[in-house]
Amino acid sequence: MEPFQVGSFLTAGVLIVTGLWALLMMDNILKKIIGANLIGDGVNLVLITIGYRPGGFIPEVMHHFHATATPSSYSHLLEFGEFASNASYSLPFALVLTNIVIGASTLSVMLALAVVLYNKYHTLSVHKMFEGED
Amino acid sequence: MKTSDYQQGRNIIAGVSLVIASFVILRTLFQFSDYLIPGMSYLYNLYSGNIAPNVITVILFDFRGYDTLGETFILITAVITTTIVFGWGSLKGYKKKETPEMTEKSTVIQRLMAFPLAIFLVAFGVTIVLGGHISPGGGFPGGAVIATGYFLTVVIYGLKKTPLRFTHRYLVNLSTIGALIFLLTGVLGLVATTYYYGTGYYLYNTGVDPYDIIHVGAFGWDNLLDYPDPTHPGILPYLNIGVGLNVLAGLSLIAMFLMEARKDE
Amino acid sequence: MSSEVAALGLANQWGPILFGLVYGIIIGYKVNSEEIKSKANYIIVLVVALLIASALGTYPDYQWTLFGYIIRFSEAFFSTVIGVFIAMIIRRQ
Numbered sequence: 001m002e003p004f005q006v007g008s009f010l011t012a013g014v015l016i017v018t019g020l021w022a023l024l025m026m027d028n029i030l031k032k033i034i035g036a037n038l039i040g041d042g043v044n045l046v047l048i049t050i051g052y053r054p055g056g057f058i059p060e061v062m063h064h065f066h067a068t069a070t071p072s073s074y075s076h077l078l079e080f081g082e083f084a085s086n087a088s089y090s091l092p093f094a095l096v097l098t099n100i101v102i103g104a105s106t107l108s109v110m111l112a113l114a115v116v117l118y119n120k121y122h123t124l125s126v127h128k129m130f131e132g133e134d
Numbered sequence: 135m136k137t138s139d140y141q142q143g144r145n146i147i148a149g150v151s152l153v154i155a156s157f158v159i160l161r162t163l164f165q166f167s168d169y170l171i172p173g174m175s176y177l178y179n180l181y182s183g184n185i186a187p188n189v190i191t192v193i194l195f196d197f198r199g200y201d202t203l204g205e206t207f208i209l210i211t212a213v214i215t216t217t218i219v220f221g222w223g224s225l226k227g228y229k230k231k232e233t234p235e236m237t238e239k240s241t242v243i244q245r246l247m248a249f250p251l252a253i254f255l256v257a258f259g260v261t262i263v264l265g266g267h268i269s270p271g272g273g274f275p276g277g278a279v280i281a282t283g284y285f286l287t288v289v290i291y292g293l294k295k296t297p298l299r300f301t302h303r304y305l306v307n308l309s310t311i312g313a314l315i316f317l318l319t320g321v322l323g324l325v326a327t328t329y330y331y332g333t334g335y336y337l338y339n340t341g342v343d344p345y346d347i348i349h350v351g352a353f354g355w356d357n358l359l360d361y362p363d364p365t366h367p368g369i370l371p372y373l374n375i376g377v378g379l380n381v382l383a384g385l386s387l388i389a390m391f392l393m394e395a396r397k398d399e
Numbered sequence: 400m401s402s403e404v405a406a407l408g409l410a411n412q413w414g415p416i417l418f419g420l421v422y423g424i425i426i427g428y429k430v431n432s433e434e435i436k437s438k439a440n441y442i443i444v445l446v447v448a449l450l451i452a453s454a455l456g457t458y459p460d461y462q463w464t465l466f467g468y469i470i471r472f473s474e475a476f477f478s479t480v481i482g483v484f485i486a487m488i489i490r491r492q
Contacts, residue, residue, distance in 0.1 A: 006164070009163040009164060009166055010160065010163065010164070012163060013156075013159050013160040013163040013164075014160075016159055017152075017155075017156035017159060017160070020152060020155065020156065021152060021156075024148050024152060025145065025148060025149070025152070046163065046166075050166075051175070058270070059179060059188075059189040059190055060187055060188050060189060060190075060269070060270060061182075061183040061187040061188075061189065080179075080180050080181070080183040080184070081180060083179060083180075083183060084176050084177075084179035084180040085176070087179050087189070089173070089175035089176075089179075090175050090178055090179055090182075090189045090190055090193060091173060091174055091175045091178060091193060092175075093190050094190050094193040094194045094198065097190065097194060097272070097274055098194070098201060098202065098205050100274070101205060101208075101209060101274050101381065102205065102208055104212075104385065104388075105208055105209050105211070105212030105384075106212070108212055108213075108216050108388040108391075108392070109212055109215050109216060109219075111392055112215070112216045112219040112220060112391070112392070112395070113219060115219075115220075115392070115395045116219055116220075127141075250440070250443075250444050250447070253444065253448075253480060253483055254447070254448065254451060254480075256422075256423075256426055256479060256483070257419075257423070257448065257451075257475075257476045257477075257479035257480050257483075258451075258455075258476065260418075260419050260422045260423070260475050260476070260479040261415075261419075261455060261473055261475040261476045261479070263422070264414070264415045264418055264419060264422075264475040265415070265475065280426070296431075297430055297431045297432075297433075298426070298429060298430055298431075299429050299430070299431050300429050301429070304429060308425070361414050371414065371418075375418055375422075378422075379425075
């Protein structure tokens with residue numbers, strides 16, 4: 001069984017729960033946006049923790065691993081087999097790398113909408129924004 | 135009926151359901167130990183050493199190139215949405231007002247050091263982008279570093295007096311050119327595999343030729359797409375260059391729009 | 400340097416140098432060069448860029464031989480700074 005990083009998963013859970021709390025219960029729009037960002041950070045932390053392997057090195061082939069390999073011949077896979085059984089799991093890192101840019105994109109759109117709302121209502125409070133619409 | 139009357143009961147219900155949801159989330163994350171399987175990562179680690187040393191770049195641009203293609207267009211979509219929300223000509227309204235308080239706030243040392251530091255940040259970001267296949271990094275972090283260098287000068291000198299004076303149109307052109315580099319490199323792989331094999335594969339790595347379809351090196355112009363590099367990453371550095379352009383222009387444009395909106399009230 | 404790369408007439412280092420210059424010219428094309436007033440700042444920036452580039456060049460495959468010594472040097476960093484300066488010179492004229 002793979003070793004289990006309890007603290008990292010629990011930190012991710014706390015981040016997600018804090019983000020949900022801010023998203024649901026806070027009145028300020030900026031705090032809601034920060035909460036939405038915190039949820040994304042928690043999800044990223046979960047993915048990074050899944051990629052952990054004890055004693056493994058970074059998923060980057062060192063120089064002594066590929067020194068004899070050429071792209072046209074594939075008779076050196078045994079050398080890479082040693083690398084593959086020691087390196088940490090690399091797929092979650094790639095997922096996180098894409099997730100960060102998507103998080104930045106959604107953050108920019110949310111901030112733009114917040115600016116537009118402030119220009120229209122002259123307040124950031126959701127409670128005051130929809131006060132007269134009952 | 136006032137809003138605050140039923141607000142209290144709704145808050146209580148929301149709090150209770152949030153407690154239940156957080157319990158479920160924490161318990162699910164704690165039970166993740168049953169599902170920790172490496173998945174495809176072993177195979178990816180095994181084969182990507184033949185293409186480029188950095189496994190994550192190979193996964194990002196070769197095995198899962200479609201995902202990254204979609205992601206560049208997500209960034210462009212976010213830029214377009216921000217542009218639509220703020221309006222294209224918000225810089226024109228800014229130019230009428232003279233608001234020099236940004237430059238008065240920064241000190242002499244900041245004004246002296248920010249521009250050379252921005253040049254160094256841009257150069258470091260380019261180093262990260264161009265070394266994306268051999269060292270940790272790539273187009274996304276490198277482009278973010280370059281955008282940081284631009285945003286440093288905007289913060290110190292102000293949007294009007296910044297020495298790195300990008301315009302909206304220039305940044306939009308850079309962003310779309312970056313995405314087009316990605317698209318057209320994939321089209322080149324499609325054309326080459328169709329010519330040699332009969333079936334076209336979009337985003338095929340023509341410089342590496344992992345399935346020995348187009349016989350790299352048989353003709354002189356076949357390995358034109360091989361990056362001049364001892365590690366033979368094929369088209370990956372070009373995709374990195376395109377994504378770096380896209381990300382630096384997109385993030386700079388978003389930062390510029392948010393900076394202008396502050397003055398726009 | 401393998402035979403395929405040699406067929407193009409390109410050494411190992413030319414990719415980072417070429418594309419670093421391209422990136423530097425693209426970004427430096429929008430630089431307003433009135434910001435650096437005295438010429439001494441150019442030399443200081445160049446020397447510091449040389450120092451940072453020699454500190455960054457750690458990858459073993461990119462290396463130059465100079466007077467019998469192997470030096471490692473980040474070509475992309477330095478050529479980007481050179482590209483920014485080239486673009487500033489082009490813009491000034």
